Amino acid sequence: MSAPHDPQPWPLLSSRQGPDLVICRARFDRLRNPRTGAAFDRLVLEAPDWVNVIAVTPEREVVLVKQYRFGTGAVALEIPGGVLDPGEDSRAAAERELREESGFTAQRWRYLGSVQANPAFLTNTCHHWLAEDARRTESELALDEGEDIAVELVPAADLPAYVADGRIAHSLVVAALARWIDLRA
Amino acid sequence: MSAPHDPQPWPLLSSRQGPDLVICRARFDRLRNPRTGAAFDRLVLEAPDWVNVIAVTPEREVVLVKQYRFGTGAVALEIPGGVLDPGEDSRAAAERELREESGFTAQRWRYLGSVQANPAFLTNTCHHWLAEDARRTESELALDEGEDIAVELVPAADLPAYVADGRIAHSLVVAALARWIDLRA
Numbered sequence: 001m002s003a004p005h006d007p008q009p010w011p012l013l014s015s016r017q018g019p020d021l022v023i024c025r026a027r028f029d030r031l032r033n034p035r036t037g038a039a040f041d042r043l044v045l046e047a048p049d050w051v052n053v054i055a056v057t058p059e060r061e062v063v064l065v066k067q068y069r070f071g072t073g074a075v076a077l078e079i080p081g082g083v084l085d086p087g088e089d090s091r092a093a094a095e096r097e098l099r100e101e102s103g104f105t106a107q108r109w110r111y112l113g114s115v116q117a118n119p120a121f122l123t124n125t126c127h128h129w130l131a132e133d134a135r136r137t138e139s140e141l142a143l144d145e146g147e148d149i150a151v152e153l154v155p156a157a158d159l160p161a162y163v164a165d166g167r168i169a170h171s172l173v174v175a176a177l178a179r180w181i182d183l184r185a
Numbered sequence: 186m187s188a189p190h191d192p193q194p195w196p197l198l199s200s201r202q203g204p205d206l207v208i209c210r211a212r213f214d215r216l217r218n219p220r221t222g223a224a225f226d227r228l229v230l231e232a233p234d235w236v237n238v239i240a241v242t243p244e245r246e247v248v249l250v251k252q253y254r255f256g257t258g259a260v261a262l263e264i265p266g267g268v269l270d271p272g273e274d275s276r277a278a279a280e281r282e283l284r285e286e287s288g289f290t291a292q293r294w295r296y297l298g299s300v301q302a303n304p305a306f307l308t309n310t311c312h313h314w315l316a317e318d319a320r321r322t323e324s325e326l327a328l329d330e331g332e333d334i335a336v337e338l339v340p341a342a343d344l345p346a347y348v349a350d351g352r353i354a355h356s357l358v359v360a361a362l363a364r365w366i367d368l369r370a
Contacts, residue, residue: 007260007333010253019204019211021228023306026206029255035333042255043206068195069304070214070227075192076304113349115356117303119254119261121208126356148192148220164298171300171311175356178363179370
């Protein structure tokens with residue numbers, strides 16, 4: 001094993017804008033590897049921050065949303081979440097996404113932490129919020145034409161089994177739930 | 186609240202290839218929302234499956250790798266992982282990535298499950314493996330010119346604190362660790 005060293009930031013040599021991918025923008029950075037001196041082009045996808053919300057009812061049920069997902073081409077079960085609007089803070093986005101996607105609102109909010117979506121090529125962070133005493137207060141979901149969502153309530157105690165058997169499989173949902181419950185099968 | 190319904194798959198109307206982004210390929214699918222009848226273009230990034238590995242030494246230390254990440258523009262602390270080669274199964278990829286990135290190998294392997302990277306726009310799955318009795322058996326890391334990695338051993342018992350304070354922040358690392366330890370702060 002060669003002598004341990006501390007990996008350093010790679011100097012940025014140049015950057016060129018790539019295609020607009022609607023939900024993110026591609027950028028190609030040219031960087032120098034400080035270990036080898038060689039230069040490389042690396043993809044970066046610039047995306048706004050995301051948020052997701054664990055909303056728990058007084059009966060200890062968690063609010064899940066079911067929708068068709070285009071990446072996997074399948075209906076998925078997730079906690080509510082979405083993209084921060086420009087200038088919006090993550091708490092406001094969490095309240096909005098919960099209300100719009102599920103019709104639920106809550107009085108008690110607690111920040112659970114955040115993860116980097118994928119530091120290898122995505123620039124953004126996903127914030128996790130816990131909403132307690134969540135209740136259905138809206139008579140209709142606020143879905144736009146491009147959404148089709150159904151709400152499903154699942155006992156909190158059942159969630160580890162949902163993760164273990166893949167009924168809940170979204171990495172960012174698992175990362176959020178891990179801040180709040182023990183997910184070991 | 187309108188009558189509950191079960192979200193259905195969206196019929197695919199057409200699909201066009203987008204730019205090659207090196208680590209994935211963009212595709213634009215045109216789909217019809219079965220709820221509203223309206224048609225939408227949606228981004229899909231086609232990517233090969235990924236794997237990551239929790240490797241634990243006989244002293245209950247976990248093998249972490251430190252490297253500069255281009256998406257976030259910062260040095261990150263993660264478990265070893267990477268992309269499956271064509272035709273490679275996830276166990277073989279886990280063994281290879283662990284060996285190449287850290288110089289460690291292990292005899293005892295256990296599959297911990299998987300997550301979908303991001304079902305909203307990514308097609309792929311990340312597989313999680315646990316490698317027990319991991320030992321440093323390689324005298325050199327097998328890094329290519331485009332990598333710069335340092336190995337760091339951290340007591341397993343300290344990992345929840347690393348996640349809580351953001352020293353470990355990669356969503357897929359958190360998702361893997363949650364299968365093996367209780368991450369609640």
